[in-house]
Amino acid sequence: xxxxxSGGGLVQPGGSLRxxxxxxxxxxxxxxxxxxxxxxxxxxxxxxRITSAGGTTYYQxxxxxxFTISRDNAKNTAYLQMNSLKPEDTAAYYCNxxxxxxxxxxxxxxxxxxx
Numbered sequence: 001x002x003x004x005x006s007g008g009g010l011v012q013p014g015g016s017l018r019x020x021x022x023x024x025x026x027x028x029x030x031x032x033x034x035x036x037x038x039x040x041x042x043x044x045x046x047x048x049r050i051t052s053a054g055g056t057t058y059y060q061x062x063x064x065x066x067f068t069i070s071r072d073n074a075k076n077t078a079y080l081q082m083n084s085l086k087p088e089d090t091a092a093y094y095c096n097x098x099x100x101x102x103x104x105x106x107x108x109x110x111x112x113x114x115x
Contacts, residue, residue, distance in 0.1 A: 001025040001104045008109030019080040021095030029073035037091035
């Protein structure tokens with residue numbers, strides 16, 4: 001199982017970024033995908049998740065209306081579109097897949113929101 005995040009960077013407040021999570025080594029289309037983030041000195045927190053066929057999504061309250069999670073099962077890739085970014089969105093962002101009791105993580109991609 002491999003998850004590779006990309007798309008992070010430095011953006012001004014109010015800006016946008018699109019994160020990607022490229023998956024391999026498992027049947028991507030059959031698993032729920034999660035996006036987490038971890039800011040310095042804070043615990044990792046769930047940002048959003050999307051079910052296998054993309055029919056159901058969940059968002060943490062602080063990102064609802066600003067972030068959109070999606071997936072392309074033909075490309076084995078999940079996305080996190082982040083709009084109206086705020087300084088408090090600064091964190092390392094990780095995608096995750098849970099298989100039974102075991103969770104797999106990517107290496108993360110850094111998002112920094114600053115003027």
